[in-house]
Amino acid sequence: MRLGIPVLDELLGRVPRGKTVTYSIDPEVEGDVFGMQTLYMNLEEGYECAYVTSTMSPESIRNRFKEFGWSVDDFKNFSIVDLYSRYVGAISKERYVVEDPTNLKEIDRIMSRAIEENDLIVFGSLSTILDVCGNETLDYFEEWKDLSKKCVIVSNFTVWPYPNEVLGRVMDLSNAVINIGGIHHRVVLGHYYGILKVDWTDVRGRAVLFKVIKPGGVRAYIPKILVTGPFNAGKTTFVHAISKEAISVDRLGTTVALDHGKVEYKGFTIDIFGTPGQERFDPILRVLGGEALGVILVVDSTKPETFPRAKQMLEKTTKFGLPYVIAANKQDQPKALKPDEIRRLMCLPDDVPIIPTVATEGKGVYEVLDALISLLIGGGYGKLEGKA
Amino acid sequence: MMIKFLGLDVDANNVMVLGPPLSGKSILVRNIVYEKVLEGFGGIYVTTKDTAEDVLRTMEDVDVKVVDCVSKTIFSDAPDTENIKRVSIMDLTGISVRINAFLEEFWKSGRRDVVMVFDSVSTVLMYLNPQMVFRFLHVLTNRMKSFGAFAFYTVDEGMHDEKVVAMLKQLLSGVIELRDDGNSRFFRYISPSKRMEWRRFDIEGREVVIS
Ligand SMILES: Nc1nc2c(ncn2[C@@H]2O[C@H](COP(=O)(O)OP(=O)(O)OP(=O)(O)O)[C@@H](O)[C@H]2O)c(=O)[nH]1
Numbered sequence: 001m002r003l004g005i006p007v008l009d010e011l012l013g014r015v016p017r018g019k020t021v022t023y024s025i026d027p028e029v030e031g032d033v034f035g036m037q038t039l040y041m042n043l044e045e046g047y048e049c050a051y052v053t054s055t056m057s058p059e060s061i062r063n064r065f066k067e068f069g070w071s072v073d074d075f076k077n078f079s080i081v082d083l084y085s086r087y088v089g090a091i092s093k094e095r096y097v098v099e100d101p102t103n104l105k106e107i108d109r110i111m112s113r114a115i116e117e118n119d120l121i122v123f124g125s126l127s128t129i130l131d132v133c134g135n136e137t138l139d140y141f142e143e144w145k146d147l148s149k150k151c152v153i154v155s156n157f158t159v160w161p162y163p164n165e166v167l168g169r170v171m172d173l174s175n176a177v178i179n180i181g182g183i184h185h186r187v188v189l190g191h192y193y194g195i196l197k198v199d200w201t202d203v204r205g206r207a208v209l210f211k212v213i214k215p216g217g218v219r220a221y222i223p224k225i226l227v228t229g230p231f232n233a234g235k236t237t238f239v240h241a242i243s244k245e246a247i248s249v250d251r252l253g254t255t256v257a258l259d260h261g262k263v264e265y266k267g268f269t270i271d272i273f274g275t276p277g278q279e280r281f282d283p284i285l286r287v288l289g290g291e292a293l294g295v296i297l298v299v300d301s302t303k304p305e306t307f308p309r310a311k312q313m314l315e316k317t318t319k320f321g322l323p324y325v326i327a328a329n330k331q332d333q334p335k336a337l338k339p340d341e342i343r344r345l346m347c348l349p350d351d352v353p354i355i356p357t358v359a360t361e362g363k364g365v366y367e368v369l370d371a372l373i374s375l376l377i378g379g380g381y382g383k384l385e386g387k388a
Numbered sequence: 389m390m391i392k393f394l395g396l397d398v399d400a401n402n403v404m405v406l407g408p409p410l411s412g413k414s415i416l417v418r419n420i421v422y423e424k425v426l427e428g429f430g431g432i433y434v435t436t437k438d439t440a441e442d443v444l445r446t447m448e449d450v451d452v453k454v455v456d457c458v459s460k461t462i463f464s465d466a467p468d469t470e471n472i473k474r475v476s477i478m479d480l481t482g483i484s485v486r487i488n489a490f491l492e493e494f495w496k497s498g499r500r501d502v503v504m505v506f507d508s509v510s511t512v513l514m515y516l517n518p519q520m521v522f523r524f525l526h527v528l529t530n531r532m533k534s535f536g537a538f539a540f541y542t543v544d545e546g547m548h549d550e551k552v553v554a555m556l557k558q559l560l561s562g563v564i565e566l567r568d569d570g571n572s573r574f575f576r577y578i579s580p581s582k583r584m585e586w587r588r589f590d591i592e593g594r595e596v597v598i599s
């Protein structure tokens with residue numbers, strides 16, 4: 001069986017029977033699609049699949065699948081384990097119905113049957129069952145895991161700020177954990193997933209940014225970072241210093257189109273775009289700013305007279321609320337201003353990182369990227385971490 | 389950061405609107421959203437008691453985003469629209485994700501002033517245990533703070549354990565209290581740095597009027 005998620009399938013290969021896989025989901029990220037996609041892809045392969053719903057009615061779940069273009073009812077091998085209807089006092093015609101969804105013994109009875117009769121069980125929200133039935137749920141989950149020699153159990157688990165014991169236990173009970181996180185900056189600007197743990201194959205951690213497409217489901221994409229700054233500040237040099245491979249379109253030493261590089265960074269592949277510095281290219285800035293995830297502003301630290309222009313470029317590219325960091329470049333020059341002086345002259349808030357760099361020697365360029373990425377990825381909630 | 393309405397200076401990003409049933413909480417928060425959206429704020433209304441259509445009917449001619457936690461819970465499934473996202477009340481992750489989607493929309497269109505109403509926390513407490521509701525509110529209140537939005541959460545007084553209300557107050561640092569002595573209605577605002585006197589108000593149609 002496969003998870004049916006881009007990149008993960010290549011890295012993890014087939015999931016052996018008897019394994020449990022947990023999608024550990026940031027509470028602000030639309031992550032339930034992961035479990036649904038895994039189920040649908042295996043439905044198409046002909047496996048017997050059951051979806052456990054505890055947060056919405058069977059009808060709503062079917063419609064939710066349809067949002068992604070997946071009409072599960074066309075498949076005879078699809079069934080629902082209904083832990084919802086009776087909770088809100090509705091009737092249910094599903095194959096598996098739990099009469100009292102607050103009673104773990106009864107859930108256990110139905111789950112045991114479902115595990116016996118299916119190849120794949122997907123919990124739409126394991127965390128909700130935990131919320132309703134208490135921590136004892138995980139004792140039962142351990143039994144289901146032991147019971148499922150023939151079947152694979154996949155769970156969506158929303159990582160609310162639970163106590164660490166609970167999160168540790170979920171981690172331990174999973175043979176693989178996929179972290180689905182948000183890129184937070186005032187709002188959730190983007191989403192990524194990565195492998196936190198897997199015990200049937202050896203993989204290096206790798207993270208992928210994704211978008212949820214309707215219809216379509218999870219799509220991986222490559223994030224863009226914009227490198228901007230005044231004329232001759234060192235942008236092109238910066239992009240080349242940080243990229244494995246990069247191309248530029250320069251004429252007489254100045255950039256007339258875009259610098260473009262690709263960076264491998266902590267498992268992410270990032271597209272880096274350097275903009276031209278001259279004002280006549282400004283319309284490009286706005287277009288690029290709309291697509292990027294973050295901005296690096298390169299300034300020539302020896303030229304305070306260019307700072308107003310730098311500030312103007314920053315405003316053009318970050319109008320949409322993008323996070324940014326400053327590379328205080330040409331620090332090898334005797335007249336270079338220190339980050340603090342630059343902060344004062346440019347009137348930048350205290351929390352904006354200003355990193356000294358010498359782009360020609362590659363000094364400080366990765367620190368700049370580090371600062372930007374930690375602005376982007378910081379601020380999530382109780383991720384399942386540690387023992388991976 | 390402050391937000392002003394009905395003569396109040398509210399200095400907390402997350403505010404509990406606490407009062408007995410029928411004391412006018414819903415009407416008050418609807419007035420806040422209505423007034424602020426007219427001033428150019430982005431408005432988000434999370435409803436657990438009335439359907440999105442019922443809420444919007446009381447706020448005609450303003451553009452309010454609604455997270456409807458009613459339709460999908462009780463009635464059969466209804467589709468989303470541009471301004472209405474529906475989700476079951478059991479699906480706290482779904483609620484959180486929908487609120488964030490609206491915030492992202494505001495953020496990307498350059499809108500920084502946002503007001504949100506959550507009406508009501510008491511309904512959620514009927515379905516899910518208090519700890520879970522705190523975890524949910526912990527995440528939500530942090531988001532409101534980091535966005536710089538102002539959020540108002542209605543809570544029915546007398547319905548919950550005192551401990552529950554005390555814990556809610558840890559997350560919701562401002563409180564608008566409502567009182568009804570049979571003849572007149574009163575409200576006041578209390579926060580760590582402000583404490584105002586009770587003020588009388590009346591409800592005329594859909595409007596809150598300060599006497
Ligand atoms: N001393 C010193 N020179 C640098 C540094 N970084 C870049 N330069 C030099 O500054 C000049 C301009 O660098 P570029 O990278 O082309 O600058 P740019 O910002 O792309 O310029 P435009 O595209 O024309 O706006 C080149 O001669 C670089 O060698 C640095 O850290 N120290």
Ligand SMILES: [Mg+2]
Pocket residue numbers: 235236237254255259274275276277
């Ligand atoms: Mg250049």
